[in-house]
Amino acid sequence: MKCDCKRKLICDTCRFRHPTVMHYDKWKKENKDKVSTGIQTNLITENQQRIQSHAGAGGQCTLGIIPVIVRVKHRKASCGIKTYAFMDPGSTVNFITKSLMDKLGVSGRKERRTLETMGKPLDIDTHILTGLEICSLDGSNPGELVTVFSKDEMPVSKSHIPTQADLKEWPHLHQVYLPQIEADIGMLIGNVTPGAYTPIEVVTGPDKNCPHAVKTGLGWIVWGIVRCSTDRNHEVCNFAVERDKDQMVVSKIVEAQNLEDLFRKYINTDFPEKTIDDKREPSLEDKKFEESVKKSILYSDGHYTINLPFRRKEIQLPNNSEVALARLNGIKKKFKLNQTFYEDYCKFMNDILSNGYAEEVPSS
Structure with a gap:
């Protein structure tokens, strides 16, 4: 069927022939610009707005976040990683970010768990880790973390970390x-x-309205500091009420965000084979490999060992001593022909032997 439409839609961002709403980056940028510039020019006007915020209008509150060292218990103390820890007495479990897991070189057991968040159950895919310990920055007072769950990120930002400058206003905290x-x-x-x-x-x-500090084995934890701020453009609020024409701006921002959500749901419904919110999942082969490693991994004499991850357990390796001997003779001939190769080879082998990465097979 031939289309005789004379006004084909042109994207305002890339100028290709599709509706502007189909350009995802356009909406993302537009929402950001409306919040950052639109609110500054239209919403932040004196005597025309009032902001109702669950965070309060006095400023941002710092949280109990302190620097610590996290390490694997049976490794050397020098293998620890410095990070900030959010001390949350309202939580009954410990969490670690996946990025910190990668830095520590641990993986743990992957499971799907149900966690309670603000009274509502939440199902998440997480890794369960054991054998981690936490200590102060100087390496003292180590304590074992019984069980730790992985999470993409912590529910706080670095702006919530208290600093030495925050303590200047409080003489009783100068120490x-x-x-x-x-x-x-x-x-x-x-x-x-x-x-x-x-x-x-x-x-x-x-x-009673003053902040207080508690010294623990991990260091000082400061509670109850509220930063006085006059920069209302960066105030954290959950609900804003505007008057007159400014309310139309807020309504359009919310409307644009809702429209984006509806559009994403539409794409996911019509094209389930290419979900826009898809996350890359491990393949069946990846899962079999992880399972094989987890079942066979051992730590002995300062080294980790795992079984060779063959597809079938009953596989029998042939006696390839003749092949190995032929390869050895080939390398020996190459040594005689190339003196530089011989020297580089000897240096490499001496390095890995001296560093403990390999050991010589005894003649017996």
């Missing part, structure tokens, strides 16, 4: 030292690790 490190928030420590919360010293203020 408290808060070291700063270049790291992300990679851990959440819950009440399931009571040793991390055991107080050694407590510093309180002259009245």
Whole structure:
């Protein structure tokens, strides 16, 4: 059927022939611009707005986030990773980010668990880790984390980390030292690790509205600091009420976000074979390999060992001593013909032997 439409839709972003709403990056950028610039020019006008925020209008509140060292228990102390830990006494489990897992070189057992978040059950795919320990920045007071669950990211940002500058306004906290490190928030420590919360010293203020600090084996934890801020453009609010024409701007932002959600659901419904929200999942071969490694992995004499991940368990390797001997003679001939290759080969083998990466097979 021939289309005689004279006004074909042209995308305002890339100028190709599709509706602008089909250009996903356009919507993402448009929403961001409306929030950052539209609110500054249209919504932030004196005597024309009032913001109702669950976070309060006084400023941002810092949380109990401290720098620590996380490491695998049976490894050397030098193998620890510095990170920030969010001390959450309202949590009954410990969490670790997947990026920190990768840095530590651990994987754990993958399972699907149901967690309670704000009274609502949430099913997540997580890795369950054991054998991790946490200690202070100077390596003292190590404590084992019984069970740790993996999570993509922590429910807090680096802006919630208290700093030494936050303590200047409070004379009773001048003795408290808060070291700063270049790291992300990679851990959440819950009440399931009571040793991390055991107080050694407590510093309180002259009245009940002052922040206080608790010294633990991991360091100082400061609670109750609210930063006074006049920058309302960066205020965190969950609900905004505007008057007159400004309300139309807010409504359009919400409308655009809802439209994007509806469009994504439409794509997922019509094209289930290419879901827009898809995440890459391991293949059947990957799962078999992971299962084989997890069942056979052992730690002995400072080394990890695993079984060779063959597809079939009953496989029998042939006696290839003749092939190995022929290859050895070939290398020997190459040594005689190429002196540089011989020297490089000897240096490489001596290095891996001296570093303990390999060991010589005894003649017996």
